[in-house]
Amino acid sequence: MASDTAVGELHGSVLTDLGTRIVSGDHRPGDVLTLDSVGLHYGVSRTVAREAIRVLESMGMVASRRRVGITVQPKSLWNVFDPRLIRWRLDAGERTDFLLTLSELRRGFEPVAAALAADRADEHQCRILAAAVSDMVMHGRSGDLDQYLLADKVFHRTLLEASGNEMFRALSDVVGEVLAGRTHHGMMPARPNPAAIDLHDQVARAIRLRDPAAAERAMREIIVEAAAAVSEPADDQE
Amino acid sequence: MASDTAVGELHGSVLTDLGTRIVSGDHRPGDVLTLDSVGLHYGVSRTVAREAIRVLESMGMVASRRRVGITVQPKSLWNVFDPRLIRWRLDAGERTDFLLTLSELRRGFEPVAAALAADRADEHQCRILAAAVSDMVMHGRSGDLDQYLLADKVFHRTLLEASGNEMFRALSDVVGEVLAGRTHHGMMPARPNPAAIDLHDQVARAIRLRDPAAAERAMREIIVEAAAAVSEPADDQE
DNA sequence: CTTGCTTCAATAGTCATACTTTTGCAAGAC
DNA sequence: GTCTTGCAAAAGTATGACTATTGAAGCAAG
DSSP: OOTTSOTTOHHHHHHHHHHHHHHTTSSOTTOEEOHHHHHHHHTOOHHHHHHHHHHHHHTTSEEEETTTEEEEOOGGGSOTTOHHHHHHHHHSTTHHHHHHHHHHHHHHHHHHHHHHHHHHOOHHHHHHHHHHHHHHHHHHHHTOHHHHHHHHHHHHHHHHHHTTOHHHHTTHHHHHHHHHHHHHTTOSOSSOOHHHHHHHHHHHHHHHTTOHHHHHHHHHHHHHHHHHHHHSTTOOOO | OOTTSOTTOHHHHHHHHHHHHHHTTSSOTTOEEOHHHHHHHHTOOHHHHHHHHHHHHHTTSEEEETTTEEEEOOGGGSOTTOHHHHHHHHHSTTHHHHHHHHHHHHHHHHHHHHHHHHHHOOHHHHHHHHHHHHHHHHHHHHTOHHHHHHHHHHHHHHHHHHTTOHHHHTTHHHHHHHHHHHHHTTOSOSSOOHHHHHHHHHHHHHHHTTOHHHHHHHHHHHHHHHHHHHHSTTOOOO
16 A cells, blocks of 8 residues: 555654645644544555654644544644754745744854853864864855855854753754755855854854853854844845 | 553653653663563553654654664754653753753843843733732742742743744743752742842833843843852852 | 533544564575 | 575554543433
């Protein structure tokens, strides 16, 4: 049955499809499914349907009750930090709005992560940060936005790692998505703002010099600069 | 056998017990289970065992592979923002360390949430904030720490709600736990610092006056004050 | 007409079993 | 020593039967 798909992880595909449909508004809060309907729809056994539903339930996206069925839950109950859910929402239509939400989140934690990194980063991490900045300078000059983005991601990921706080580390992908979203949605000047790169350099230096306050301050300015760049997209001022 | 869940939710109790055991180090990363062993251990069918494992897998805590079994994953792969996981870790031995991690997180996002709330809070939320502050004053004077904690929680929860950012809102429970942890671990002076209460008042006022910068600044000072209070526990200076 | 009780049926929850698929490992072939 | 082959362990899937819960309809009493 349904053997045209890669066998061995049926529950996974059902989960992904159901999750995507809920996120995209295909199934709306209050809608009711049943195990049988799910099994029938996807051509899978109840066993598989149950496992997919169980995971969605653990993400707060559905609730299942006897005699009633499986109810899609309101957004306010979702585990919005679940990486899978974040992925689905980025892939769905609300991408731009959601990127804004994630940006606000980033604005909150990244400066603090920088401060912590200034206390805790090791030699190796400091070197990676410096190298990333150097790459940003190079690819910023040449105007290679893809390579620039890559270096930018390495910088921020390393910084969050160096913060020594596992919660911050877990948000690396979020920051990566925000950065990627910016470049891939024309919210980036054709040539990265040298001032922004300089701020990254300041952060890296402050971390190496074990100056939390300076690191936090510079990181905060990075975020401010990014927000400003978004509001006035292609305004060249270099 | 973790009977905190009623019958009819066997998978839930298995899940809770397994999760707790993993968090508490009873099962360590690299350890291998099998569905049969789980089923046997808890006296449940493979179906139920599978569902519990599936959820743990979705939390990044285990990975299951054919012919190998179910492997406990290293901490670095866990979905550390999952509310259930947070609960388990708070209940387990590493409570104090973990509260510190959460405090750092809070230090990051709560000032930003305050700034956003200054833009977005509605009349009703402003009133709740003011009422919470007033309660804090009252119970702070009378020295009723439990009631004080309650008002404090309401304040912060309302503020995060008012931020209008669902990610921040989802962290309400984390902040609540941090606050509760502080009072229940003797990290609180016998009588709350009046300066701290005044800072809460400043935040509430700044939000009502639509002054994001002031709200953010005052909230940041609240966090600083809290950190200072922890480092010098019973040092009365009122 | 309203209230409360009873019955019914829909639906999730659980279990046991049989079968399929993948894959680590060991034994043998070269 | 390296490659191939085959075996068995374990998860993945499917099915059917049974249990438990519960919303709702129907009925009875006030």
